[in-house]
Amino acid sequence: MPELPEVETIVRGLRTVLPGHTIVSVRLGKTDFIEDPAALGELLPGRHIEAVERMGKFIRLALSPGPAAKSPERHIDLIVHLGMTGWLGVRRPEDPVAPHTHAFFELEDGRELRYTDIRRFGQMRLVAGDQFGAFGEKLGKEPLETSAAEFNQRLAGRRARIKALLLDQSVFRGIGNIYADESLWQARIHPARLAANLKPAELERLRKAIRRVLLRAIEDRGSSISNFVDAEGQPGEYQQRHRAYDREGKPCFRCGTKIRRAIVAGRSSYFCPRCQPPPWLKRAVRKARKVRV
């Protein structure tokens, strides 16, 4: 499932082959994941691809009007979210078309940008250039660009479970289930802890853990779960470094205790019950101490 490192990997791949090229036509298959399918065919032909950027889990293709564009007055962004199984990459027309490929953007040099998405949980939409800022404001901070003060402030006083807040894209953008669990394991924090109850040292461990995990995962070109491959079609390698995610029943890399799985914030959550003591256990310990006093 593409999260920040996987999306970053796709974006870096596209960045080497897309900018400077022009979209000449658009072909669509199923369109239920596209906000306004007709607008793609109307507004994109003739546009230059200026830049490819990532915002959390969103991909932004910045499209300048170009001389042949039909609405030359406006800069447009094509915003793509890969959902669970989305993939975006450039192929030659004669290359085999992967099943569930639903959008083809033909370029002036004959190649085509293709969007493939088995489950179609992805999203595709056009945003006028002057509205892009507003779109981004609804999202939280980039976790790799968040200072300690900002990080603590975002979580301060929140009574929600830390896992729920890490998954909430309006708090931080780009973290999903895998990297939330990996970061919490690294920081030795149970996913069901309430953010407001985290001590300053725990918050600092968590912030650093998120940075470490995401940077390392980007270096490894993401985790290949659910058949994730980068824009060139190569799998990532970070799944070999997973310490918690999808490791139920396997020994914790730190203490050997069996990794457990529980539903937290509506998601499968993997953690070490010893390194990441659950909040109810902490409560019980506190109570016991009080009774003794």
Place this chain on the structure above:
DNA sequence: AGCTCTTCCTGAAAGC
């Protein structure tokens, strides 16, 4: 505010 449930969709895996 924050939790749970539901919806979207497909393929893998489990159940029979």
Place this chain on the structure above:
DNA sequence: TGCTTTCAGGAAGAGC
């Protein structure tokens, strides 16, 4: 073996 059922999951919306 082969068919049927269940489940996972990012995000958004409803209801509590």
